[in-house]
Amino acid sequence: MVEKGAPRPWRDRAIVQLTLARYREFYREPEAMFWTFIFPLLMAAGLGLAFRSKPPEVAKIGVVRTGSYAAVAAGLRAETLLDVREVDDSVASRLLRTGKVALLVVPSGEARIEYRFDDTRPEAVAARRVVDDVLQRSAGRRDPVPVINAFVRERGSRYIDFLIPGLLGMNLMASSMWGIGFSVVDQRRKKLLRRFVATPMSRAEYLASFVLARLTLLVVEIGFLVSFGVLAFGVPLRGSIVGLVALCLLGSMAFGGLGLLIAARPRTVEAASGLMNVTMLPMWVFSGVFFSSGNFPDAMQPFIKALPLTALNDGLRAIMLEGAGVTQLPLAFGVLSAWLVICFALAVKIFRWK
Amino acid sequence: MSTTTPALSIRGLVKRYGNIVAVDGLDLEVARGECFGLLGPNGAGKTTTIEICEGLNNPDDGEVVVLGMRHRDNPLGIRAAIGISLQETQLTEKLTVEETVRLFHSFYPRRRPVDEVIAAVQLDEKRTARVGQLSGGQKQRLALACALVGDPDLFFLDEPTTGLDPQSRRQLWDLIGRFKAEGRTVVITTHYMDEAEHLCDRVAIVDHGKIIAQGTPRQLISLLGTEHVVEFRLDGLALGETELAALPGVTGVQVKDGRYQLDVTMIHQTIPALLALLHGRDSALSELTTHTATLEDVFVHLTGRHLRDG
Ligand SMILES: Nc1ncnc2c1ncn2[C@@H]1O[C@H](COP(=O)(O)OP(=O)(O)OP(=O)(O)O)[C@@H](O)[C@H]1O
Ligand SMILES: [Mg+2]
Numbered sequence: 001m002v003e004k005g006a007p008r009p010w011r012d013r014a015i016v017q018l019t020l021a022r023y024r025e026f027y028r029e030p031e032a033m034f035w036t037f038i039f040p041l042l043m044a045a046g047l048g049l050a051f052r053s054k055p056p057e058v059a060k061i062g063v064v065r066t067g068s069y070a071a072v073a074a075g076l077r078a079e080t081l082l083d084v085r086e087v088d089d090s091v092a093s094r095l096l097r098t099g100k101v102a103l104l105v106v107p108s109g110e111a112r113i114e115y116r117f118d119d120t121r122p123e124a125v126a127a128r129r130v131v132d133d134v135l136q137r138s139a140g141r142r143d144p145v146p147v148i149n150a151f152v153r154e155r156g157s158r159y160i161d162f163l164i165p166g167l168l169g170m171n172l173m174a175s176s177m178w179g180i181g182f183s184v185v186d187q188r189r190k191k192l193l194r195r196f197v198a199t200p201m202s203r204a205e206y207l208a209s210f211v212l213a214r215l216t217l218l219v220v221e222i223g224f225l226v227s228f229g230v231l232a233f234g235v236p237l238r239g240s241i242v243g244l245v246a247l248c249l250l251g252s253m254a255f256g257g258l259g260l261l262i263a264a265r266p267r268t269v270e271a272a273s274g275l276m277n278v279t280m281l282p283m284w285v286f287s288g289v290f291f292s293s294g295n296f297p298d299a300m301q302p303f304i305k306a307l308p309l310t311a312l313n314d315g316l317r318a319i320m321l322e323g324a325g326v327t328q329l330p331l332a333f334g335v336l337s338a339w340l341v342i343c344f345a346l347a348v349k350i351f352r353w354k
Numbered sequence: 355m356s357t358t359t360p361a362l363s364i365r366g367l368v369k370r371y372g373n374i375v376a377v378d379g380l381d382l383e384v385a386r387g388e389c390f391g392l393l394g395p396n397g398a399g400k401t402t403t404i405e406i407c408e409g410l411n412n413p414d415d416g417e418v419v420v421l422g423m424r425h426r427d428n429p430l431g432i433r434a435a436i437g438i439s440l441q442e443t444q445l446t447e448k449l450t451v452e453e454t455v456r457l458f459h460s461f462y463p464r465r466r467p468v469d470e471v472i473a474a475v476q477l478d479e480k481r482t483a484r485v486g487q488l489s490g491g492q493k494q495r496l497a498l499a500c501a502l503v504g505d506p507d508l509f510f511l512d513e514p515t516t517g518l519d520p521q522s523r524r525q526l527w528d529l530i531g532r533f534k535a536e537g538r539t540v541v542i543t544t545h546y547m548d549e550a551e552h553l554c555d556r557v558a559i560v561d562h563g564k565i566i567a568q569g570t571p572r573q574l575i576s577l578l579g580t581e582h583v584v585e586f587r588l589d590g591l592a593l594g595e596t597e598l599a600a601l602p603g604v605t606g607v608q609v610k611d612g613r614y615q616l617d618v619t620m621i622h623q624t625i626p627a628l629l630a631l632l633h634g635r636d637s638a639l640s641e642l643t644t645h646t647a648t649l650e651d652v653f654v655h656l657t658g659r660h661l662r663d664g
Contacts, residue, residue, distance in 0.1 A: 017460035
């Protein structure tokens with residue numbers, strides 16, 4: 001019996017079946033799920049904890065029991081940034097040496113005070129400044145310029161706020177490039193690609209199925225990482241979600257194109273892995289995932305700015321942290337679109353089907 | 355497309371890989387509804403020929419017409435009308451049997467229902483099993499299901515039974531027999547002579563990229579001029595080739611490493627005469643086998659080599 005040429009139900013279309021096959025290959029591979037969804041969360045959690053904002057540090061200092069030490073100690077205790085203890089001369093140097101106190105205050109004689117500290121230790125230098133201010137003011141110093149301290153501890157300026165968009169960008173790069181590149185090369189190695197090519201399957205639909213599957217998985221991926229950042233660390237999401245998703249889609253497609261280009265020729269997974277790593281390494285280093293790409297010399301900036309991951313990371317930070325709209329990011333969208341078009345066109349041109 | 359054009363017609367096909375000539379001026383014609391076997395040792399050029407017919411490889415010279423179409427003019431038309439199984443495809447292990455067939459089903463403009471195809475290859479019980487969990491024979495039947503689902507007029511099957519146990523081979527033979535019964539054309543390559551004799555209407559023996567003989571299995575065997583082959587070894591004095599050739603009904607003698615092989619037309623006369631000859635010589639048989647002549651014997655006869663020697 002042969003099925004009649006009635007209009008095809010959507011499920012019977014090649015693009016649908018190919019895309020379904022992509023999903024199945026993905027979710028039936030627990031490792032792939034881990035690397036795509038769980039690993040970035042663990043990384044964000046670990047780095048977020050390590051670099052969380054701490055309250056201002058309290059300096060431990062010792063006041064040696066000599067001269068008018070009682071009055072000096074009482075005056076210093078009024079300052080909340082200092083943790084003051086009185087110590088005997090005999091143990092004082094040992095406490096300083098072992099770091100139990102950052103600074104020793106030695107009241108010697110009527111109007112003279114000696115500070116003993118290691119001037120190469122930042123906390124000791126900071127403690128000296130605080131102690132000295134307190135003692136000078138209580139002795140009658142007047143500051144000629146009146147100052148006001150306004151504390152700004154705003155969400156958006158912390159390390160975790162910088163980190164989450166960077167991790168999101170890096171993750172999109174890795175999962176798009178590996179997700180597409182690995183499957184294509186694996187199917188070529190298994191001669192499955194040859195088998196497909198000998199059927200009337202449309203080659204464009206075959207390639208499109210990878211992109212489609214990636215784009216839908218991507219929404220899950222962004223959702224996971226962004227909501228984790230927002231809920232667990234209070235990372236701000238100031239721009240529109242639509243803008244964020246649009247940028248992620250474009251970024252993912254650009255990296256998908258790059259993955260496809262890398263996978264266009266190799267016959268073995270090993271050869272493709274090598275190429276993948278060589279391509280991704282400069283972006284891990286230069287594109288501002290863990291620290292700002294502005295740290296690199298000015299001469300390198302044009303090169304760094306042209307990398308797709310730099311464009312994606314800068315764009316993500318602008319949207320999430322500064323509330324930028326899509327129209328304010330011509331550079332990010334432009335760079336990513338250029339990569340997308342060039343990579344896809346080249347990949348399709350040199351693709352080894354047989 | 356008329357049904358009188360041959361299913362496959364190959365003329366002057368040449369394919370070189372550097373210095374190696376994989377296919378060396380091969381001509382072939384396969385009629386509609388025929389099951390045609392390509393036999394030959396390893397490296398004979400069978401896969402190369404068949405992949406050129408499938409459009410997976412480009413010839414250096416010659417012409418291939420598949421179901422009246424040329425790859426240059428109508429690649430999609432050919433792909434939609436043929437069903438293939440490649441020598442070494444691995445289907446995706448993570449998909450199930452049904453998902454795999456459904457995937458191939460979605461590629462074809464004209465197709466058969468998925469359930470029907472799975473039933474035809476007797477994988478109903480395995481429809482939800484992952485491909486990675488199938489046995490070798492079941493994998494091959496799945497490969498045939500993927501070829502069958504496009505309702506092809508012409509099958510190209512490259513060594514579909516290699517490496518399978520005898521029972522799985524029989525199952526595949528039944529299946530391929532049914533393709534033929536439905537009026538489809540089958541082009542199959544194999545190393546197994548019994549398979550070719552069982553399945554094929556006609557066979558071509560390929561060696562070094564050329565066809566060295568073709569015809570029905572019976573016709574080829576009759577090239578030997580004999581119907582039986584007698585093989586034996588001796589315990590004692592050797593016999594001369596001329597005295598053996600003089601025995602009644604013997605048309606050919608080969609002696610190699612103490613093994614005697616006689617091509618024989620009238621076995622009932624030859625054996626008693628051989629025994630009588632030995633009796634007079636004080637020599638005894640240490641081994642004696644007889645079989646009806648096979649395509650293997652034809653190959654040995656034509657090339658002086660066994661098929662498996664490569
Ligand atoms: N891609 C290739 N590059 C170089 N040589 C090749 C290539 N493919 C095949 N050959 C050579 O062409 C010749 C014919 O190979 P082919 O695979 O057609 O043989 P075959 O008859 O199918 O053998 P088998 O029975 O082992 O499958 C062999 O000598 C082989 O080494
Ligand atoms: Mg072969």
